[in-house]
Each structure stands twice: as C-alpha cells, then as structure tokens.
Amino acid sequence: MTRMTPDLAIETHGLVKTFGETRAVDGVDLAVPAGGVYGVLGPNGAGKTTTIRMLATLLPPDGGTAYVLGHDVAHEAAEVRSRVALTGQFASLDEDLSGSENLVLIARLQGYSRAAAKERAAELLEAFGLTAAARKQVKAYSGGMRRRLDIAGSIVVRPDLMFLDEPTTGLDPRSRNQVWEIVRALVRAGTTVLLTTQYLEEADQLADRIAVIDHGRVIAEGTSGELKASVGSGAVKVRVADPADRPALAAMLAEALDAEAVLDSDPASLSFRVADATRVAGALHRAGEHGLRVSEYSLGQPSLDEVFLALTGRPADDGTTREPTAEEVPA
Amino acid sequence: MTTTTRAESAHQDDPALDASVIAAVGGAGRPRHAGPVSASLTYGWRALLKIKHVPEQLFDVTMFPIMFTLMFTYVFGGAMAGSPGEYLQYALPGILTQTVVFITMYTAMTINTDIEKGVFDRFRSLPVWRPALLVGALLGDALRYVIASTVVLTVGVAIGYRAPGGLLGVVAAVALLVLFCVSLTWLWLIVGLKVRTPNAVMGISMMVLFPLTFVSSVFAPPETMPGWLQAFVDVNPVTLLVEAARGLMDDAADGGDISLVVLLSVVITAVFAPIALRLYNRKT
Numbered sequence: 180m181t182r183m184t185p186d187l188a189i190e191t192h193g194l195v196k197t198f199g200e201t202r203a204v205d206g207v208d209l210a211v212p213a214g215g216v217y218g219v220l221g222p223n224g225a226g227k228t229t230t231i232r233m234l235a236t237l238l239p240p241d242g243g244t245a246y247v248l249g250h251d252v253a254h255e256a257a258e259v260r261s262r263v264a265l266t267g268q269f270a271s272l273d274e275d276l277s278g279s280e281n282l283v284l285i286a287r288l289q290g291y292s293r294a295a296a297k298e299r300a301a302e303l304l305e306a307f308g309l310t311a312a313a314r315k316q317v318k319a320y321s322g323g324m325r326r327r328l329d330i331a332g333s334i335v336v337r338p339d340l341m342f343l344d345e346p347t348t349g350l351d352p353r354s355r356n357q358v359w360e361i362v363r364a365l366v367r368a369g370t371t372v373l374l375t376t377q378y379l380e381e382a383d384q385l386a387d388r389i390a391v392i393d394h395g396r397v398i399a400e401g402t403s404g405e406l407k408a409s410v411g412s413g414a415v416k417v418r419v420a421d422p423a424d425r426p427a428l429a430a431m432l433a434e435a436l437d438a439e440a441v442l443d444s445d446p447a448s449l450s451f452r453v454a455d456a457t458r459v460a461g462a463l464h465r466a467g468e469h470g471l472r473v474s475e476y477s478l479g480q481p482s483l484d485e486v487f488l489a490l491t492g493r494p495a496d497d498g499t500t501r502e503p504t505a506e507e508v509p510a
Numbered sequence: 511m512t513t514t515t516r517a518e519s520a521h522q523d524d525p526a527l528d529a530s531v532i533a534a535v536g537g538a539g540r541p542r543h544a545g546p547v548s549a550s551l552t553y554g555w556r557a558l559l560k561i562k563h564v565p566e567q568l569f570d571v572t573m574f575p576i577m578f579t580l581m582f583t584y585v586f587g588g589a590m591a592g593s594p595g596e597y598l599q600y601a602l603p604g605i606l607t608q609t610v611v612f613i614t615m616y617t618a619m620t621i622n623t624d625i626e627k628g629v630f631d632r633f634r635s636l637p638v639w640r641p642a643l644l645v646g647a648l649l650g651d652a653l654r655y656v657i658a659s660t661v662v663l664t665v666g667v668a669i670g671y672r673a674p675g676g677l678l679g680v681v682a683a684v685a686l687l688v689l690f691c692v693s694l695t696w697l698w699l700i701v702g703l704k705v706r707t708p709n710a711v712m713g714i715s716m717m718v719l720f721p722l723t724f725v726s727s728v729f730a731p732p733e734t735m736p737g738w739l740q741a742f743v744d745v746n747p748v749t750l751l752v753e754a755a756r757g758l759m760d761d762a763a764d765g766g767d768i769s770l771v772v773l774l775s776v777v778i779t780a781v782f783a784p785i786a787l788r789l790y791n792r793k794t
Contacts, residue, residue, distance in 0.1 A: 236635070237635060260635060260636065261543065261637035263635070264635065265632070267632070270628065271628040271629050271630075271631050272632070273556065274627065276556070276559050276563060285632075287544060287555075288552055288553075288642075289636065289637075290541035290543045291541050305530065306534035306535075307531070316563055332632065334535055336540055360531070364531040367532060370535075
C-alpha cells in the first residue's frame with residue numbers, strides 16, 4: 180500500500196459506500212491539504228455525510244482507499260481516532276446531562292483527571308459563551324448553543340483534523356457567525372477543518388478549497404474563485420419604479436450587460452445572470468440618464484443552485500437520491 | 511463614524527469570542543487516553559448522572575415492584591396459599607427475581623436511544639477502548655438492579671415478609687440475581703444494537719419477558735400446572751434462578767442450583783458478550 184502524499188490531511192482514491200442498491204458514495208477522490216478549511220459542497224443526499232463518516236472511521240468503506248493524517252482508515256482506525264474529531268449534523272451530545280457534564284465526560288474519556296476535566300470544561304464553556312447555561316440540561320439549549328457545545332466537545336483535546344458536518348444548518352445568522360468565528364479560530368490554532376455545507380456562501384466565507392459533490396461523486400474542485408468563474412458572478416436583480424418601463428429597461432440592460440433578461444412574475448422586477456459584475460453600475464447609471472427609474476437593485480452571489488446548474492445542467496434539489504439515515508442502514 | 515465602527519465589528523463578528531476561543535483551543539494539553547477501567551467507570555458515572563437528571567426513569571424500577579408485591583400478595587395470596595401472609599413468604603423471592611429480570615430490558619432501551627440521538631457517534635469517535643461504553647452501561651444497570659431489589663425487599667418487610675435465611679441469605683440472593691441479570695444484559699445489548707427504534711425494543715422485550723417470568727416458579731409451584739407447561743417451567747432459566755434465590759432467602763440454599771446459575775451466567779456472557787461487542791464495533 181502506497182503512502183499518501185505528504186502535506187495532505189486527507190487523501191482518498193475511489194472511495195465507495197453502498198447501502199443496498201444505492202451507491203451513496205460512488206468513487207470519491209479527495210486531496211485535502213493540511214491547514215485551512217476544506218469545504219465539501221453539495222445538496223442533501225449527495226453523499227457528504229457518508230463520506231465524512233468513513234473518514235472519521237465510523238463507517239467502513241466498501242471500496243477505494245482513504246488516508247487520514249497518513250493513516251489508512253480501514254486498518255489504522257485507532258490512530259485516526261486519536262487525532263480527529265467529528266461534530267455531526269445532529270448535535271452529538273447527551274441531552275439529559277448538563278453542558279458542563281457533557282464536557283467533563285468527554286474530558287475524562289480523553290484522559291483528564293477529575294479536577295483537570297472540570298477546569299477544562301469551565302474554560303471551554305467560558306470561551307464559547309456558555310458559562311451561564313453550564314448547569315442546564317442540554318435539552319433546554321437553543322440550536323446555536325448546542326452547536327457551540329458540540330464543537331467545544333470536539334476540541335476538549337484539540338484535534339489535528341476536525342470534521343464538521345453541516346455546522347450551520349438550521350442556525351440563525353448570529354449563531355452562524357459565531358460558528359464561523361470558531362472555525363476560523365480553530366484553523367489559526369493549527370487544526371485542519373473539513374466542513375460540509377449546502378450553502379455556497381458558507382463555503383465561500385470559510386473554505387480555502389471546495390469540492391462540489393453530487394450523486395456520490397466529486398463534480399468540481401477548486402478555490403471558490405475558480406468555481407464561481409465557471410458560473411459567472413451571479414444574478415443582478417432590478418426593480419423598476421414603474422412597471423411600464425420594464426421592457427425598455429430589459430432591452431437596454433440586456434445589451435449593456437451582454438446577458439439575457441429574465442422577466443419575473445412580478446411585473447416590476449427583472450434579473451440577469453452576468454459574467455462580469457463590474458459593468459452593472461455603469462449600465463444602471465445610463466438607464467437613469469434615459470429616464471428609466473430603478474427603485475432598487477441587488478447583485479447576488481451565484482447560489483448553489485446556479486453552481487449546480489452550471490456544472491450539471493440541472494438544479495441541485497431534484498432529490499433523486501436520498502442519503503439513508505443511520506437507522507435505515509442495515510446493521 | 512460610529513456606524514462604520516459598528517459595521518466593522520459586525521463584519522469581524524465577535525473579536526472577544528475569537529480571542530477566548532483561540533486561548534481555549536491553544537490551552538488544550540494532550541493527556542494520555544483514559545484506560546479501559548477508567549473509561550468504563552466514566553461511562554458508569556454518566557449512567558448515575560442520567561438517574562440524577564431524569565429520576566422518572568427509576569419509576570419503572572420502583573413503582574412496578576411495589577405494585578407487583580402488593581397486588582400479588584393481596585389479590586392472589588388468600589386463594590393460593592390460604593392467607594396473604596403465607597403467600598408472601600413463598601412469592602416474595604419470586605417477585606424480587608421477576609422485577610430484576612424485567613428491568614434488564616432497559617439496557618436495550620438505553621443503547622438504542624443513544625444510537626438514535628447521535629451521541630453514540632461521538633463516543634465511538636473518541637480514542638478510548640470501545641467496549642467501555644457497554645461496560646459502563648452494565649455498571650449503571652447493576653445499580654438499578656440493586657435499587658429495585660431494595661425497594662421490593664423494603665415493601666415486603668413492611669407488609670410482613672421475614673426471610674428465614676436472614677440478612678446474609680437476602681444479600682446473597684440479590685448478589686446472585688445481579689450476577690445473572692448482568693449476563694442477561696449482554697443479550698439485551700444485542701437487541702438494542704439490532705432493533706431500529708426504542709418502541710420496537712419495548713415490544714420485543716415484553717414478548718420475551720412475560721412468558722419467561724410468568725411461566726416459571728415465580729408465582730406458583732409448578733406442580734399445580736399441566737404437564738406440558740411444567741416441561742417448559744423446568745427448562746426455563748428463570749425457574750432455576752428463582753429456586754436458587756428462594757433457597758438462599760429461605761435458609762435452604764441449594765448448592766447445585768446456585769452453581770448452575772453461576773455457570774449459566776458465565777456461559778451467557780461468554781457466548782453473547784463477543785457477539786454484542788462485534789455488533790457494536792461494526793454498527794454503522
């Protein structure tokens with residue numbers, strides 16, 4: 180068996196996992212550099228969670244090879260486990276216990292003495308803004324608090340590699356920003372983070388490199404700039420003050436932006452997908468000079484949907500595959 | 511001015527959080543991993559904490575034994591043994607056995623709930639001796655068995671039960687019960703790992719436990735039953751367990767029965783513990 184390439188935190192070749200008839204992961208090749216954040220972007224059921232579970236040694240692969248921090252996940256699971264941590268999609272906490280007890284439990288299992296475990300738990304609760312809730316049962320925590328406690332549990336001993344499975348799904352914007360900050364702090368401390376997400380914005384904010392996966396395969400890989408270049412800069416949405424102006428404005432902007440106008444069902448609204456966003460301001464300015472009054476406009480990033488459309492020719496959420504949940508997987 | 515500053519700090523989110531997180535992350539030492547014994551005890555501590563936070567879970571362990579003891583004594587006692595008092599002398603060791611055997615199924619419920627909640631993944635991704643979680647669960651369960659036994663015996667003594675075997679006999683009987691039931695727990699772990707939902711676990715356990723505990727010498731001497739039923743009672747391990755416990759409490763300890771129970775416990779553990787551990791390690 181060949182050693183993995185140096186400086187890679189994760190290297191997989193043709194990784195496969197099947198559940199009955201479904202090939203949940205269908206030949207995934209990943210090369211994740213050590214340090215920084217690596218994003219795995221894909222819709223529900225693309226195989227993200229299954230891939231992570233194999234890399235974290237919770238699920239044996241059915242085919243292919245995977246090296247994590249230089250260790251084969253299939254044969255050196257113990258070595259892998261001692262250096263990685265996993266924060267699952269659903270908070271992996273004991274809801275009956277308090278936040279503090281959850282962390283003390285993990286710290287004790289990691290080998291801390293009773294006193295040191297308590298100290299470490301208090302330190303983490305403080306850092307994650309959970310001191311006030313330390314003695315409350317996790318049951319009573321909000322989604323954001325659970326997520327933070329879950330991440331705190333993963334860094335009781337700072338792992339060299341951390342898997343974060345959809346860390347912000349279902350969180351409000353403030354909690355989401357806190358999680359992002361925590362991820363950045365972890366990276367600064369030297370941990371490599373592999374995170375899965377359904378949101379292009381999240382991958383864009385955090386990840387140095389992104390793999391887009393769909394139907395269990397990597398369909399694109401690169402920096403977010405490279406991925407976006409393949410889609411164009413995104414969508415320009417424009418509202419006219421008077422719906423009667425819409426046809427004239429549509430024609431004018433279509434020419435100026437070299438893009439096709441999409442007329443929305445709202446009679447005052449229209450949008451364009453543009454390759455070069457720098458031309459938008461000038462074009463709108465000229466429209467104003469011609470007496471076409473624009474009441475508002477926005478320049479949005481391409482959405483995951485648009486990335487998918489560009490990469491696969493179909494929207495992300497066609498939902499033909501579904502990732503089996505743990506209980507559906509035959510034991 | 512103010513607006514700009516605020517916008518900036520909003521963009522960087524919370525610098526205070528960042529700094530303390532970095533400090534907390536950096537402060538992490540790397541202790542030696544907990545050994546198998548320490549890890550098992552830690553999981554046992556978790557079981558205690560769960561009892562502390564969710565005392566309702568002891569409801570089944572305390573209320574059923576009380577109900578059983580009172581109901582059987584006063585409803586059937588007169589009819590079966592002439593008077594409730596005499597029946598109690600016969601039935602109490604049986605009720606004790608039935609109670610403890612019955613609550614073994616909570617092991618399956620606990621592990622099944624853990625798997626459903628996701629906390630199972632966390633534990634399995636930690637670098638500790640994997641069976642520790644199961645051993646810790648056994649420790650917690652053993653404690654429940656002792657609590658339930660204490661409840662039954664207290665109620666029994668309160669309504670007039672006196673053990674001819676004395677305190678020593680009673681303690682020995684409880685110890686024997688706990689030993690047997692801990693071995694049975696391995697079987698329940700297999701059920702808990704195999705079955706999909708806690709509800710299904712409940713259904714299966716009722717189907718197994720009702721016949722096993724009732725069709726035995728727990729409530730009535732087998733001599734009064736039809737021959738075909740006696741045949742089952744005779745091979746039912748619960749009968750053996752009841753007779754051994756009853757012997758100890760009645761000051762008529764049967765060395766043969768006791769040795770058989772111990773042997774059976776060892777055999778059950780030897781056969782089912784490896785299967786449970788194998789399933790647990792491969793659980794996806």
